[in-house]
Amino acid sequence: MRYSPGRYIATGVFKMHCTKVLITAIGLLHAGALWAQMPSYSNIGRTPTKQEIQAVDISIGPDGKGLPAGQGTSKEGAAIYVTKCAICHGPEGQGGKIGPRLIGGKPDADSLTTTRPVRTIGPYWPFATTIWDYINRTMPRNQGGTLGANEVYSLTAFILAKSGIIQENDVMDAKTLPKVRMPNRNGFIPQKFSDIPDIRKRGCRQGLCP
Amino acid sequence: MGSDGTRFRNEVSVKGAFMNPKRSGRRQFLKKAAAIAGLAAGSGSLPANLEAEPVPERIDDLHAYGERSHFVNSLRTGSINNPERHLENEPQIFGLKTPLQDSVGMITPSSLHFINSHGFEPPDIDPAEHRLIIHGLVDRPLMLTMDELKRLPFESRFHFIECHGNSNPSGAFGTARLSPDATVQDTHGFTSCSQWTGVSLSLLLKEAGVQESASWIIAEGADPNKHSKSIPMGKAMEDVLVAYGQNGEPIRPEQGFPLRLVVPGWQGINNVKWLRRIGVVDEPYMSNLESTKYPSLKLDGKSHWFENQMGPKSVITRPSGGQRLPGYGFYEITGLAWSGAGAIRRVEVSIDGGRTWKDAKLHNPVLRMAHTRFSLPWKWNGEEVVLQSRCTDEEGVVQPTLKEVAKLWGTDIDYFRKITLTLANFNAIQPWKVHSDGSVQNALY
Numbered sequence: 001m002r003y004s005p006g007r008y009i010a011t012g013v014f015k016m017h018c019t020k021v022l023i024t025a026i027g028l029l030h031a032g033a034l035w036a037q038m039p040s041y042s043n044i045g046r047t048p049t050k051q052e053i054q055a056v057d058i059s060i061g062p063d064g065k066g067l068p069a070g071q072g073t074s075k076e077g078a079a080i081y082v083t084k085c086a087i088c089h090g091p092e093g094q095g096g097k098i099g100p101r102l103i104g105g106k107p108d109a110d111s112l113t114t115t116r117p118v119r120t121i122g123p124y125w126p127f128a129t130t131i132w133d134y135i136n137r138t139m140p141r142n143q144g145g146t147l148g149a150n151e152v153y154s155l156t157a158f159i160l161a162k163s164g165i166i167q168e169n170d171v172m173d174a175k176t177l178p179k180v181r182m183p184n185r186n187g188f189i190p191q192k193f194s195d196i197p198d199i200r201k202r203g204c205r206q207g208l209c210p
Numbered sequence: 211m212g213s214d215g216t217r218f219r220n221e222v223s224v225k226g227a228f229m230n231p232k233r234s235g236r237r238q239f240l241k242k243a244a245a246i247a248g249l250a251a252g253s254g255s256l257p258a259n260l261e262a263e264p265v266p267e268r269i270d271d272l273h274a275y276g277e278r279s280h281f282v283n284s285l286r287t288g289s290i291n292n293p294e295r296h297l298e299n300e301p302q303i304f305g306l307k308t309p310l311q312d313s314v315g316m317i318t319p320s321s322l323h324f325i326n327s328h329g330f331e332p333p334d335i336d337p338a339e340h341r342l343i344i345h346g347l348v349d350r351p352l353m354l355t356m357d358e359l360k361r362l363p364f365e366s367r368f369h370f371i372e373c374h375g376n377s378n379p380s381g382a383f384g385t386a387r388l389s390p391d392a393t394v395q396d397t398h399g400f401t402s403c404s405q406w407t408g409v410s411l412s413l414l415l416k417e418a419g420v421q422e423s424a425s426w427i428i429a430e431g432a433d434p435n436k437h438s439k440s441i442p443m444g445k446a447m448e449d450v451l452v453a454y455g456q457n458g459e460p461i462r463p464e465q466g467f468p469l470r471l472v473v474p475g476w477q478g479i480n481n482v483k484w485l486r487r488i489g490v491v492d493e494p495y496m497s498n499l500e501s502t503k504y505p506s507l508k509l510d511g512k513s514h515w516f517e518n519q520m521g522p523k524s525v526i527t528r529p530s531g532g533q534r535l536p537g538y539g540f541y542e543i544t545g546l547a548w549s550g551a552g553a554i555r556r557v558e559v560s561i562d563g564g565r566t567w568k569d570a571k572l573h574n575p576v577l578r579m580a581h582t583r584f585s586l587p588w589k590w591n592g593e594e595v596v597l598q599s600r601c602t603d604e605e606g607v608v609q610p611t612l613k614e615v616a617k618l619w620g621t622d623i624d625y626f627r628k629i630t631l632t633l634a635n636f637n638a639i640q641p642w643k644v645h646s647d648g649s650v651q652n653a654l655y
Binding site for chain 1: 362497514516517607609618629
């Protein structure tokens with residue numbers, strides 16, 4: 001029963017078909033064989049509850065699907081930043097001994113072609129949703145998950161505004177955040193997500209993808 | 211760790227064999243229990259069977275759980291919040307490298323497997339409380355305990371795990387890697403090889419019933435970073451393991467106890483430790499590391515992301531940087547070779563700076579996406595020589611020279627030591643220079 005990599009048919013359908021065959025086979029063989037039930041592991045594990053899934057289903061992708069209700073602006077974010085972030089990332093987001101630099105660097109491609117490229121959020125990151133996702137899951141350091149949705153929206157807005165990508169008064173929420181266009185969005189190859197997995201098509205060789 | 215400290219611990223353990231506090235505690239408990247039993251029976255004397263019950267010997271710690279000889283002092287090295295490593299744009303690195311110069315065979319002891327957890331400490335997870343949840347675009351979301359995972363069919367496979375930044379001459383570890391005094395631990399210590407045991411991810415995904423619209427998974431850890439990584443469904447269904455065993459024992463805490471992903475041949479970042487969740491999704495989620503730290507930024511300003519598969523790489527581990535040949539005569543040159551594309555088909559060794567090459571012997575086992583041990587007999591006559599190895603994998607791809615890597619990048623070789631970023635998948639041939647006094651030095655440049 002080898003699964004063909006590359007085709008992802010709904011295995012539920014396949015299994016139902018398989019079960020019918022098995023039932024027939026068991027009938028013919030007088031249901032004697034204990035092994036006939038293989039390979040079903042249906043009694044192993046259980047269905048998680050909605051709450052159990054929600055507790056870990058925290059990833060937010062570029063389309064913003066799953067972003068919670070709530071909102072925030074850069075102004076609100078500035079106040080939170082002072083109390084919860086500045087100790088590691090510095091009062092101006094310039095970075096410190098523990099936290100990396102958050103703000104700075106020219107938001108254009110020039111800085112990326114030098115031998116000291118600036119890869120801070122504004123000039124480098126392709127998606128604004130990644131900021132939300134990372135703050136929400138990991139920040140503050142070792143206290144990830146303690147910030148409320150409004151706080152995360154506000155801090156995301158603060159970084160985006162300080163990086164010159166949105167205005168001070170722009171409200172970030174589940175609708176506006178995924179629409180924020182990051183300056184370096186087109187700086188990543190391959191641009192189309194569907195082209196990523198095929199390393200031969202991408203011309204990767206000797207472990208490198210030129 | 212000095213041998214004094216080890217010897218001191220030995221003494222403590224030997225004493226412990228005679229005066230074990232737990233053992234005496236058990237004796238007292240037995241006496242109390244016997245007294246209570248005696249009272250209940252209305253008799254002052256101890257029942258004979260209790261009195262006679264043999265007290266199990268508790269073996270001292272060194273015998274119960276072995277330790278290496280105190281003459282052996284090979285350790286992981288690297289940086290944990292070392293301020294010297296701190297770069298302007300980068301957080302401090304938690305990276306500890308495997309002492310490949312001391313390695314024999316193709317297995318890395320679990321205790322010496324390299325660590326790179328992006329600045330976060332391993333969580334302390336009770337396996338009885340740990341759960342793996344598979345959800346998203348599946349017909350039947352699934353939650354499994356560790357015990358349930360161990361009931362399922364398992365696979366044991368040898369695979370290397372290699373950090374994408376291993377052996378690259380720039381970034382946080384660049385100075386140490388480029389130093390003439392660099393050891394093979396400094397240059398190549400971010401790769402390790404283990405026998406991993408666990409459940410095939412494809413089995414779990416089939417149990418959950420992957421829906422037609424699914425094309426990626428997100429794997430997520432339970433560490434403070436909640437590291438998450440998007441992996442294309444093709445790879446997830448091909449050969450990924452949900453592993454609970456490493457080299458015959460449970461995976462160690464810093465390696466992901468109790469559960470981790472092993473993604474054969476792919477950049478280390480994919481091998482999510484402390485695995486708690488597999489989300490089945492329809493696009494890469496572009497989490498922090500995969501979309502902002504691991505893309506390979508090229509000179510044209512474009513970043514190549516998800517360069518997942520590691521290329522063919524080899525390195526001589528003996529003689530290697532920092533070692534000294536004690537005199538002329540016979541030496542067995544040995545090293546390791548590996549490739550993300552599959553098995554190593556051939557390793558060649560040059561003793562004349564790359565002008566001529568000789569086939570090295572490949573030592574069994576030679577396995578796909580695993581370290582392969584190679585060796586070549588050699589007689590040193592005291593001349594200055596440059597030793598290097600190059601490997602060819604099952605797809606016929608040959609490990610490139612530094613110049614060839616530069617050509618692939620569209621640049622010159624000096625670029626690699628000037629750029630401040632960690633370069634991805636750098637797999638250039640590593641030369642070691644043997645001086646006439648027998649000392650061995652890093653000769654990448």
